[in-house]
Amino acid sequence: MWATAVGVARVRALETERENALFHDPLARAFAAAGGLWPTTPPPPGDDDEAARRRRLAVAFSIVIRTRFLDDLLQQASAAGVRQVVLLGAGMDSRAFRMDWPEGTRLFEVDTAAPLDFKASVLRQERAVARCERIPVAVDLREDWPGALAAAGHDAAAPTVWIAEGLLIYLPEDAVEVLLARIGARSAPGSRMGLTLGSRGVIERFGADAVPGSAASLWVSEMPDDPVGWLAGHGWQAESHTLRERAAAYGRPMRTPPRREERPGGLISAVRR
Helix, strand or coil: CCCHHHHHHHHHHHHHCCCCCCCCCCCHHHHHHHCCCCCCCCCCCCCCCHHHHHHHHHHHHHHHHHHHHHHHHHHHHHHCCCCEEEEECCCCCCHHHHCCCCCCCEEEEEECHHHHHHHHHHHHHHCCCCCCEEEEEECCCCCCHHHHHHHCCCCCCCCCEEEECCCHHHCCHHHHHHHHHHHHHCCCCCCEEEEECCCCHHHHHHCHHHCHHHCHHHCCCCCCCCHHHHHHCCCEEEEEECHHHHHHHCCCCCCCCCCCCCCCCCEEEEEEC
């Protein structure tokens, strides 16, 4: 599943090359190239028509908007004094290298050994230097990752900003509940959280080929009908944002008209009170 992170890196590399880019990720191209997805990636066999191309572009658009959304959330958390960041399922995330962090920030990248090792090889090749204290934590999220995080130096008594980007859709609903309970247990008051949620309806609408890394078969979780109420039950005061709303705010409005059946927003920001 982690190979999907290379597909996301390719999307971020393409966005970085835009004149009006919503963010700049100088390492994304190196990750995509090392994973064999740069400069181009062939379409799935027998599915290279214009409709398929539009579907892939739509999913890439959603990755761009969610990246900017979570960048903003992290900057707001830093401005509020939060100095611990935990990226769950970090993949090829390069925020430790591309964002400006206040002095004393510690950023934990939690993922399994395979993507972290792949990432480390690219970082060495690029001679990348982190702009904060970056701490990789090699552990499977199905195992005792809170214990591994604590052993790596995470302080549960201090506020943390948690990011789960493109992760929850791949976890069964019971595993999502366990994950949130574990996050809550290590979240001091004032902690922040950024989540991306989704529905299998995206696959049904866009096609499995649109999902980076062809991971559609692993997409098992559904977005709750009431994300704000759901997170309130876990002790978080949350706000739900739609892709369309955020895209318009960033000056990159969606070209397609709203769908009558569009669900609540899948971009979530939350605060621990």
